[in-house]
Amino acid sequence: MHKLLTEHPGQTMLLLGNEAIARGAIEAGVAVATTYPGTPSSEISINFFQISLESNLYFEYSTNEKVALEVAAATANSGMRSMCVMKHVGMNVAADALMTLAYVGVKGGLVILTADDPYMFSSQNEQDNRYYAKLSGLPMVEPSSVREAKNMVAYAFDLSERLQEPVIFRTTTRINHSTSTVVLGEIREPKTRGDFKKDPFNYVTVPAVSRNLHIRLLDKLSQAEKISENSEYNFISGNGIWGIICNGVSYNYVSDAAKDLDIGNNVKILRIGFSHPMPQILIKEFLKGCQKVLVVEEGEPFMEETIKVLAQEEKLTLSIMGKGKDLFSRLYEFNPALVRQSIATYFDVAYKPVTVPDLSDIPEIPQRPPNLCAGCSHRATFYAVKKASEGMETICPTDIGCYTLGFLPPLAMGDFLICMGSSVGSSCGFSKVTDKKIISFIGDSTFFHSGIPGLINAVFNNHDFTLVILDNGTTAMTGQQPHPGVDMKQLNLNGYGRVSIEEIVKAVGVSHVTVIRPYRVKKSVDAIKEALNFKGVSVVISREMCTLYAKGLKKARGNPFFVSEKCKDHKDCISELACPAFFIEDNRVKIDPVMCTGCTVCAQICPEQAILPIRDKN
Amino acid sequence: MDTTRLIIVAVGGQGNLLASKVIGEAALISDVPVRMSEIHGMAQRGGVVESAIVFGDAQSTIISDGEADVLLGFEPSETLRAMNKCNLNSVVITNLAPLPPFTVTMGSSKYPSLNVLQALIRKKTAKLIAFDAAALAKEAGNVMSVNMVLLGALIQTGTAPLSAENIKEAIMKRTRKAFVESNLKAFELGFAAGKP
Numbered sequence: 001m002h003k004l005l006t007e008h009p010g011q012t013m014l015l016l017g018n019e020a021i022a023r024g025a026i027e028a029g030v031a032v033a034t035t036y037p038g039t040p041s042s043e044i045s046i047n048f049f050q051i052s053l054e055s056n057l058y059f060e061y062s063t064n065e066k067v068a069l070e071v072a073a074a075t076a077n078s079g080m081r082s083m084c085v086m087k088h089v090g091m092n093v094a095a096d097a098l099m100t101l102a103y104v105g106v107k108g109g110l111v112i113l114t115a116d117d118p119y120m121f122s123s124q125n126e127q128d129n130r131y132y133a134k135l136s137g138l139p140m141v142e143p144s145s146v147r148e149a150k151n152m153v154a155y156a157f158d159l160s161e162r163l164q165e166p167v168i169f170r171t172t173t174r175i176n177h178s179t180s181t182v183v184l185g186e187i188r189e190p191k192t193r194g195d196f197k198k199d200p201f202n203y204v205t206v207p208a209v210s211r212n213l214h215i216r217l218l219d220k221l222s223q224a225e226k227i228s229e230n231s232e233y234n235f236i237s238g239n240g241i242w243g244i245i246c247n248g249v250s251y252n253y254v255s256d257a258a259k260d261l262d263i264g265n266n267v268k269i270l271r272i273g274f275s276h277p278m279p280q281i282l283i284k285e286f287l288k289g290c291q292k293v294l295v296v297e298e299g300e301p302f303m304e305e306t307i308k309v310l311a312q313e314e315k316l317t318l319s320i321m322g323k324g325k326d327l328f329s330r331l332y333e334f335n336p337a338l339v340r341q342s343i344a345t346y347f348d349v350a351y352k353p354v355t356v357p358d359l360s361d362i363p364e365i366p367q368r369p370p371n372l373c374a375g376c377s378h379r380a381t382f383y384a385v386k387k388a389s390e391g392m393e394t395i396c397p398t399d400i401g402c403y404t405l406g407f408l409p410p411l412a413m414g415d416f417l418i419c420m421g422s423s424v425g426s427s428c429g430f431s432k433v434t435d436k437k438i439i440s441f442i443g444d445s446t447f448f449h450s451g452i453p454g455l456i457n458a459v460f461n462n463h464d465f466t467l468v469i470l471d472n473g474t475t476a477m478t479g480q481q482p483h484p485g486v487d488m489k490q491l492n493l494n495g496y497g498r499v500s501i502e503e504i505v506k507a508v509g510v511s512h513v514t515v516i517r518p519y520r521v522k523k524s525v526d527a528i529k530e531a532l533n534f535k536g537v538s539v540v541i542s543r544e545m546c547t548l549y550a551k552g553l554k555k556a557r558g559n560p561f562f563v564s565e566k567c568k569d570h571k572d573c574i575s576e577l578a579c580p581a582f583f584i585e586d587n588r589v590k591i592d593p594v595m596c597t598g599c600t601v602c603a604q605i606c607p608e609q610a611i612l613p614i615r616d617k618n
Numbered sequence: 619m620d621t622t623r624l625i626i627v628a629v630g631g632q633g634n635l636l637a638s639k640v641i642g643e644a645a646l647i648s649d650v651p652v653r654m655s656e657i658h659g660m661a662q663r664g665g666v667v668e669s670a671i672v673f674g675d676a677q678s679t680i681i682s683d684g685e686a687d688v689l690l691g692f693e694p695s696e697t698l699r700a701m702n703k704c705n706l707n708s709v710v711i712t713n714l715a716p717l718p719p720f721t722v723t724m725g726s727s728k729y730p731s732l733n734v735l736q737a738l739i740r741k742k743t744a745k746l747i748a749f750d751a752a753a754l755a756k757e758a759g760n761v762m763s764v765n766m767v768l769l770g771a772l773i774q775t776g777t778a779p780l781s782a783e784n785i786k787e788a789i790m791k792r793t794r795k796a797f798v799e800s801n802l803k804a805f806e807l808g809f810a811a812g813k814p
Binding site: 012014121144145146173174177178179180181249251252253255256259335336337338353354355356357358359361362363364365366367368369370371574578580582583584 | 629638639642643646651652653654655656657664665666675676677678679680681682683684685695696698699701702704705706718719720721722723724725727728729730731734738742743
């Protein structure tokens with residue numbers, strides 16, 4: 001049995017934040033869960049996926065976050081408790097659905113989880129998604145700890161049903177990827193079937209309907225504010241004339257700092273966990289009892305701005321600060337020492353930080369940048385494209401996935417990237433206004449997610465570029481989740497359809513479509529050359545299974561190579577491919593047989609044909 | 619209960635996350651409050667994996683620069699890179715078997731001398747325990763058990779509020795059955811190696 005389905009209420013378990021959130025949903029009787037994978041939220045869905053194989057939970061990997069939210073909007077309006085999980089930038093994709101779903105509301109509880117990523121450990125930006133709550137008018141909750149996160153999920157479902165609105169559940173990486181002990185609660189049996197009652201004047205958002213729905217949304221927002229005033233998740237601790245208002249993980253740093261600085265008798269802390277709408281009366285009363293107030297929140301001054309407005313309404317003149325010089329930045333994540341220092345500065349408390357060792361005499365430590373895996377098919381594709389485009393002036397828009405790493409030398413394939421699917425759309429623009437050859441890269445999962453509309457645009461508007469679709473048969477970057485092109489039977493899962501990338505591309509109207517096997521170097525280079533010479537939109541589908549995924553499916557080639565005596569030290573293998581299986585020992589190039597996957601690409605490009613299979617060694 | 623802050627650094631694939639899991643489980647068994655946090659974005663692609671483990675009465679799950687009581691390094695150059703987490707009172711335990719990054723194996727950058735590296739760490743912290751954990755893992759019968767060897771050394775120093783018995787119980791509970799025996803042996807070898 002999956003560990004998150006354990007009964008035994010009261011038992012203590014060590015859980016990752018994302019596991020705790022999934023468990024919270026199970027305890028709340030979640031019946032439907034949808035997602036598009038994205039770090040730092042991915043493990044929530046991986047657990048839902050596994051749980052769905054042995055319970056009544058319906059779970060799906062949807063093609064993108066917008067679809068995921070639309071699916072959940074329907075199931076929630078059929079009375080089923082539903083959860084939709086995404087990383088912060090996924091919310092941008094889902095935003096179109098979100099904004100009007102807020103008007104329509106829900107019948108069964110709907111919790112929308114957004115995992116923000118301050119410092120961008122694994123994201124392209126660090127946008128603060130709390131503003132989505134403000135923008136949409138939806139209630140929002142934010143946990144400060146793993147333990148609280150689990151309990152807050154059930155609270156969010158109850159709140160959603162009480163208000164008949166989706167609830168935004170906002171986390172940050174340090175909630176998702178922290179681990180601590182969690183006390184299990186009872187599991188509520190999920191509903192197994194839903195029903196939808198026709199009510200077009202509340203559900204079909206033509207202008208005349210929406211004008212009424214907006215009134216209703218504002219009414220619910222004021223109800224939500226009343227609930228926020230008395231929510232157990234907005235609480236005050238401590239006593240004193242200094243005030244600190246904080247949310248999320250900052251609360252932990254503030255609590256520790258108050259102890260470390262021994263100012264427990266001087267400071268009171270207002271922790272905001274129900275953060276939209278903010279509890280206005282509670283905050284006003286809190287401010288009135290304070291001499292000065294510090295707002296501690298990562299990201300944007302979301303609370304700070306509201307708090308200052310509330311103070312103005314009360315004609316309070318105390319100092320309220322948060323973001324600013326010598327205090328907090330909008331950049332990156334906070335840490336305990338930073339918060340301790342800022343509290344000491346603002347309230348003028350004596351504080352001597354620990355002495356960080358002087359590291360100026362430490363020799364330069366070699367960097368350890370992430371690299372495409374040994375035998376990665378993307379490396380083979382990038383190499384072939386590089387060879388095929390030799391002598392051309394190119395611009396190479398790329399996209400989001402493992403293959404983004406191809407922008408690093410020596411492959412150096414990747415010139416522009418803003419979001420999922422942007423490789424295709426931006427190719428349209430570059431090809432229109434520059435005289436360079438545009439070659440763009442997109443992965444299979446990303447193509448399904450948001451590459452298709454750009455490609456249709458390119459055909460319709462008659463753009464001129466070559467799109468290389470890197471089809472490695474899985475969503476590799478986030479942990480090998482399936483996508484619509486995956487053969488689910490390989491995973492022993494039945495009841496799934498399968499969508500062919502090739503057929504989509506052809507159906508869209510791309511007239512030059514080729515499929516290559518990137519491990520066949522010469523054939524691939526020739527086919528890509530032909531595609532590059534085609535005037536108009538051409539597509540090359542480069543198909544080879546992700547090496548890690550192949551290993552997992554026991555389909556790895558497993559026939560490693562070695563560098564024989566014939567090697568004349570050209571080092572093409574290293575300077576052009578830079579596969580991590582190579583190393584240099586005694587000035588000779590060698591291959592680590594444990595890492596080598598036997599892809600044969602280096603053997604094909606070696607000018608002396610010196611790289612041979614180990615099995616031929618004797 | 620006093621707070622103890624432990625940082626573990628490793629290269630993807632060295633079993634850092636399993637080591638953290640064992641520590642967490644041992645803390646659960648012995649009723650020691652524990653909070654952990656990990657950054658493993660690119661672990662499968664040769665990147666660095668860092669875990670922060672906070673024992674005792676603190677709510678934070680991360681550790682600021684200069685505030686680690688103990689630094690456990692699975693790879694010597696990564697131990698050196700994480701020195702910004704230490705202070706003059708920190709205890710450092712490091713494996714001495716290098717896993718040179720790609721930039722070094724390709725000849726484009728130089729790996730620091732192990733002697734220089736140890737002298738520097740000794741100078742800047744209270745105590746350094748350094749040994750070849752890979753050799754001991756091999757001796758234990760599983761080259762992948764470097765993580766368990768280093769756990770052994772950690773427990774021997776007494777810097778973490780956990781007993782050898784608790785860790786062994788957690789190893790039996792949390793590591794794959796086929797490897798429990800070699801993991802326990804690796805732990806014992808590391809425990810002995812950690813002795814002053």
